[in-house]
Amino acid sequence: MKYLLLKHYRGGPTPATDQPSMDHWTPEEIDAHMAFMRDFGARLEANGEFVDAQALSIEGTFVRSDGEGRPPVTDGPFAETKDLIAGWYVIDVESWDRAVELAGELSAAPGAGGKPIHEWLEVRPFHTGTSLFE
Amino acid sequence: MNDELLRELVPSVIGVLVRRGADFASAEDAVQEALIRAVETWPDDPPRDPKGWLVAAAWRKFLDAVRSESSRRGREEADFSSSAPVEVSDVDDTLRLYFLCAHPSLPAASAVALTLRAVGGLTTRQIAEASLVPEATMAQRISRAKKRIAGVRLDQPGDLPTVLRVLYLVFNEGYGGDVDLAAEAIRLTRQLVALTEEPEVAGLLALMLLHHARRSSRMVDGRLVPLRDQDRSRWDTALIAEGVVVLQNALARDRLGEYQAQAAIAALHADAASASETDWPQIVEWYDELLALTDSPVVRLNRAVAVGEASGPAAGLAAVAEVGADVPRRDAVLAWLHERSGDLEVAAELYVAASKAAAGVAERDHLTREAARVRSLL
Numbered sequence: 001m002k003y004l005l006l007k008h009y010r011g012g013p014t015p016a017t018d019q020p021s022m023d024h025w026t027p028e029e030i031d032a033h034m035a036f037m038r039d040f041g042a043r044l045e046a047n048g049e050f051v052d053a054q055a056l057s058i059e060g061t062f063v064r065s066d067g068e069g070r071p072p073v074t075d076g077p078f079a080e081t082k083d084l085i086a087g088w089y090v091i092d093v094e095s096w097d098r099a100v101e102l103a104g105e106l107s108a109a110p111g112a113g114g115k116p117i118h119e120w121l122e123v124r125p126f127h128t129g130t131s132l133f134e
Numbered sequence: 135m136n137d138e139l140l141r142e143l144v145p146s147v148i149g150v151l152v153r154r155g156a157d158f159a160s161a162e163d164a165v166q167e168a169l170i171r172a173v174e175t176w177p178d179d180p181p182r183d184p185k186g187w188l189v190a191a192a193w194r195k196f197l198d199a200v201r202s203e204s205s206r207r208g209r210e211e212a213d214f215s216s217s218a219p220v221e222v223s224d225v226d227d228t229l230r231l232y233f234l235c236a237h238p239s240l241p242a243a244s245a246v247a248l249t250l251r252a253v254g255g256l257t258t259r260q261i262a263e264a265s266l267v268p269e270a271t272m273a274q275r276i277s278r279a280k281k282r283i284a285g286v287r288l289d290q291p292g293d294l295p296t297v298l299r300v301l302y303l304v305f306n307e308g309y310g311g312d313v314d315l316a317a318e319a320i321r322l323t324r325q326l327v328a329l330t331e332e333p334e335v336a337g338l339l340a341l342m343l344l345h346h347a348r349r350s351s352r353m354v355d356g357r358l359v360p361l362r363d364q365d366r367s368r369w370d371t372a373l374i375a376e377g378v379v380v381l382q383n384a385l386a387r388d389r390l391g392e393y394q395a396q397a398a399i400a401a402l403h404a405d406a407a408s409a410s411e412t413d414w415p416q417i418v419e420w421y422d423e424l425l426a427l428t429d430s431p432v433v434r435l436n437r438a439v440a441v442g443e444a445s446g447p448a449a450g451l452a453a454v455a456e457v458g459a460d461v462p463r464r465d466a467v468l469a470w471l472h473e474r475s476g477d478l479e480v481a482a483e484l485y486v487a488a489s490k491a492a493a494g495v496a497e498r499d500h501l502t503r504e505a506a507r508v509r510s511l512l
Contacts, residue, residue, distance in 0.1 A: 030499070058490050
């Protein structure tokens with residue numbers, strides 16, 4: 001079963017810890033965090049659970065059509081929006097419980113002072129089972 | 135026979151089919167199919183004449199395709215038996231394929247894909263993996279590109295600057311899957327150097343070699359290491375030596391161009407034992423040459439870095455002031471110059487701004503870390 005582990009720049013429930021932004025950590029704390037993330041990805045691959053990982057730039061905009069013959073309307077950048085996606089992992093695992101377990105591990109990545117950041121991650125199952133309609 | 139030698143045959147085999155009367159798009163498809171067959175069967179049953187085998191196999195594939203097409207349309211089969219072979223060298227065929235695949239009418243990504251397939255002899259799957267797109271998408275991209283250039287005859291003169299730009303893009307694509315595109319770009323540029331006297335081609339090859347020589351020191355433990363902090367003992371001295379010789383031969387022809395000037399700058403970096411021992415005044419002079427050739431804002435920004443090293447951060451900041459605010463990496467350069475002048479608070483803010491505008495994850499993480507490093511000095 002495939003799940004999306006969604007990381008947010010902003011949004012989600014109230015943060016569990018009061019972490020300063022990463023540029024206020026020490027360089028060594030950043031290195032430890034990056035090493036953790038690399039290991040996490042490598043472990044997923046080794047387990048055969050990795051599908052995809054991507055990071056999104058903080059910049060971007062909302063776009064919608066404004067009718068035929070007119071250019072699309074844009075709204076943004078997202079300075080005012082409450083929710084901003086930072087990136088994701090797509091994992092293919094045995095069960096919902098395993099997906100939650102992995103999200104929990106990822107959320108424990110070390111942050112300032114070497115303490116786990118305990119950030120919220122959004123876990124979303126993929127719609128599958130299209131075979132019913134084939 | 136290894137994979138690379140096999141792939142070297144591809145352009146000339148396409149050339150043979152085109153001279154026998156096949157159109158480029160069909161010839162290229164047929165050779166691709168023959169190539170895939172070769173990869174499957176040669177390890178167990180290597181042919182005595184690899185090129186002859188490929189030509190025969192590709193020609194058969196081509197005729198099969200024509201037959202099924204004619205029967206589908208209920209038309210008469212075209213007659214290819216009478217087309218007399220024309221004497222054209224492999225050199226001409228290969229050179230013309232470079233021009234055709236990097237035709238100015240093609241979007242850059244399509245020219246890259248087509249060059250990798252028809253000149254480089256890579257399979258669609260390999261190109262797709264290296265470009266991180268699905269194979270079906272890449273197949274579509276290549277087939278659309280071929281339709282677009284369907285009216286271009288293979289013997290028309292080509293546009294060399296476009297070819298060089300495409301090879302440079304291939305080089306910068308890095309590597310994904312089992313193909314190292316930087317190495318492939320070097321192979322294709324090396325091959326092109328053998329086909330033409332144009333010094334800019336050699337300039338591009340020199341630039342690639344000199345950059346490639348630093349590759350293993352550029353990322354350490356998944357972290358981006360800027361030129362000034364790289365472990366120079368890890369640089370590949372054989373590649374540097376080759377790059378310098380190629381560059382000197384190009385410069386001796388006395389027709390300077392932007393790739394030669396960029397390679398000259400890379401050679402000065404390669405020649406220095408450390409960032410501080412670099413001949414920055416001479417690098418500034420090369421940037422002046424480059425600016426005269428291109429008038430590019432990116433070059434102007436890079437020149438400002440060299441000015442900062444050669445004449446101090448104040449001079450560097452003055453040079454950045456002449457660069458438009460929308461030029462990528464401008465904040466990162468400003469941050470470094472402010473750090474050098476002791477303005478750490480401003481430098482940290484600029485590194486943060488630069489990290490938000492970074493083009494990739496490695497660059498973003500590096501700039502965030504630079505901000506943290508400067509803050510830790512406060």
